[in-house]
Amino acid sequence: xxxxxxxxxxxxxxxxxxxxxxxxxxxxxxxxxxxxxxxxxxxxxxxxxxxxxxxxxxxxxxxxxxxxxxxxxxxxxxxxxxxxxxxxxxxxxxxxxxxxxxxxxxxxxxxxxxxxxxxxxxxxxxxxxxxxxxxxxxxxxxxxxxxxxxxxxxxxxxxxxxxxxxxxxxxxxxxxxxxxxxxxxxxxxxxxxxxxxxxxxxxxxxxxxxxxxxxxxxxxxxxxxxxxxxxxxxxxxxxxxxxxxxxxxx
Numbered sequence: 001x002x003x004x005x006x007x008x009x010x011x012x013x014x015x016x017x018x019x020x021x022x023x024x025x026x027x028x029x030x031x032x033x034x035x036x037x038x039x040x041x042x043x044x045x046x047x048x049x050x051x052x053x054x055x056x057x058x059x060x061x062x063x064x065x066x067x068x069x070x071x072x073x074x075x076x077x078x079x080x081x082x083x084x085x086x087x088x089x090x091x092x093x094x095x096x097x098x099x100x101x102x103x104x105x106x107x108x109x110x111x112x113x114x115x116x117x118x119x120x121x122x123x124x125x126x127x128x129x130x131x132x133x134x135x136x137x138x139x140x141x142x143x144x145x146x147x148x149x150x151x152x153x154x155x156x157x158x159x160x161x162x163x164x165x166x167x168x169x170x171x172x173x174x175x176x177x178x179x180x181x182x183x184x185x186x187x188x189x190x191x192x193x194x195x196x197x198x199x200x201x202x203x204x205x206x207x208x209x210x211x212x213x214x215x216x217x218x219x220x221x222x223x224x225x226x227x228x229x230x231x232x233x234x235x236x237x238x239x240x241x242x243x244x245x246x247x248x249x250x
Contacts, residue, residue, distance in 0.1 A: 035150050035220060042152040046212050049157060053197075061197040075119045077199065080192050082111045082118025084133055087173040091134035095142045100229075103131060132226055136166035136173070141227045150216055158219040 036042065065073065085108035092101030107123040107130070115122040124130070140162050141147065148161025159167075171177055176192070179185040207214050 035147075036216060037149050038151065042150065042216075043212055045152040045154055046215075049152065049155060050211070052155065057193075057197050058201075061194055061201060064194050065198050065201065073195075073198070076191065076195055078111070078115070078121050079118040080195060081121070081130060082108060082115070083175055085111075086175050087136075087170065088131070088134045090173050091136060091139045094136075094139045095134070100131065100134075103128070104134075107131075132229055134226075135163075136169040137163035137223070138227050140166055147223070150220065158215060160220075160223070163223070 068076075085104045088104040089101045089108065092098070092104060107128050110123040110126060110128065111118045111121060114120075121130075137160075145162055147163070151159045151161060151164055153159050153164065156167075176185065176188050179188060
């Protein structure tokens with residue numbers, strides 16, 4: 001796909017999202033005092049997702065880690081991280097963070113060339129470590145759109161009203177969306193999900209108490225951390241929200 005067509009596919013859904021979100025922004029600009037007013041629905045969906053994860057996704061993730069040599073696993077994670085620099089650049093630009101967008105552009109160019117398409121994180125060794133990831137939900141937050149209530153989506157997991165509305169734009173800004181071969185696209189998406197889930201196997205051992213409440217609170221605090229570019233301190237401590245630990249969400 002030509003660069004002009006790629007940008008057209010990105011800008012069209014962004015323009016549509018802006019028109020859709022104009023009335024939504026007014027209704028959710030004031031944050032809910034209770035961030036989880038739909039807890040009955042959310043818990044039901046959470047329980048469904050948890051069963052799917054327990055019986056399907058988690059065993060696959062364990063098998064993936066067991067059979068994949070560590071260097072290859074790290075390389076695969078690096079590739080997906082490098083692909084993620086594209087939406088980072090787009091959203092950084094939309095947020096007016098041109099310094100951050102330039103930084104992410106530099107990482108992408110270095111790792112795409114010297115890093116063999118992102119297999120190696122060469123930029124990290126050139127004093128360009130990975131920055132906090134950016135998505136359209138964060139962009140909307142910088143534009144003043146309130147997050148709205150917490151929402152658990154079937155199969156997709158934790159979200160908010162704002163983050164849910166941003167998902168179509170996130171999909172269009174993901175370069176893997178434009179893989180022309182359907183089988184390859186599905187394989188790449190599946191590997192991305194598997195890699196992200198495998199990265200959470202160690203982290204989830206820290207879950208205590210009510211699993212639903214723990215994951216909800218971590219998700220909301222993590223989103224606040226990302227929106228403020230890491231300038232948030234909370235009960236868990238800033239060190240608990242390092243980007244290396246949260247390459248995927250619960």
